[in-house]
Amino acid sequence: MKITVMPGDGIGPEVTAQAVKVLQAVVGGGQAMELAYADIGAAGIEAAGDPLPVATREIARKADAILFGAAGMPGDEAIPFMMRPGASLLRLRKELGLFANFRPAFLFPELIGASTLKPEVIEGLDLLILRELTGDVYFGEPRGTGVNAAGEREAFNTMRYSEPEVERIAHVAFRTARMRHRKLCSVDKANVLEVMQLWREVVTRVGAEYPDVELTHLFVDAAAMQLMRAPKQFDVIVTGNIFGDILSDAAAMLTGSIGMLPSASMAAGTFGLYEPVHGTAPDIAGKNLANPLAAILSMAMMLRFSFGQAANAERVEQAVRRVLADGLRTGDIFQPGSTRVGTEEMGAAVVAALDKA
Ligand code: IPM
């Protein structure tokens, strides 16, 4: 198991350290595991003058999987795109062909009170957003800023998808739905955008190969509303890059805290980058306050997707449930009556719970 660890910025290093701690405990000494550390984001600029240093790219290519913390820093927008710490992740996704982004939103029963939604709306919630990650307006050309014919400053980006790009994410979506409850909702904006008409057409055509999966379509505005109104109607949602970015943050809040949510960004085979959804959280960085459970659960996804270790992945997930059932909470999921713990204590508790689970 060759794993590249990219702790990155903000709370990234703290939560990643806990994920590595749990990884070492669950895999044990029996399996050969090679961990290599690489700089990314502001940490990359500091080490090598580039948010995605050449050395980091080389280490990443040699790995079977990447454990990623977070990248970015306040004021990022002011820096040119290629040098921006936050953009290092976008470059990495593109360079490594990580086109399929799995973002599960799963409610741990113990956290039902932490959500802002009524318990009956979210009880038993278990949905998955599959976000296309290397196309769309994020990468579409042309893009830029300039001056229009009237002499006014303007800026533009291009929403773009090719047929093969939609096809390959659609196949992943249908195969994923097959492993779950066989329901797939494709989210687009086909009522307004040509690119989304193509999206709908291609997803529908691919769907003919999966007659056992129930396919529905929603426009993204309606999907946002339905996610808040009745989220349990969804099993798998497949959507483009920018709609997936937005909807997955909304879905995260259904589960109480974005601090709980893992993700996997997969290339065509078993190579993947595993990352908590939450980001750098600079306001609490370095204070032992961050919730490491999203990073730990991302590591469990790595065991399952890149290394075929479903049993170990389950042990980790059970251990997380166990610490929640024992009432341990970081600040983001704290509820009166529970026990407040820091990042390190939470990681240690998960390690201890591995044996009890
Ligand atoms: C995400 C993040 C990134 C994105 C940012 C940090 C570039 O919001 O992974 O959802 O927009 O994809």
Ligand code: MG
């Ligand atoms: Mg986002």
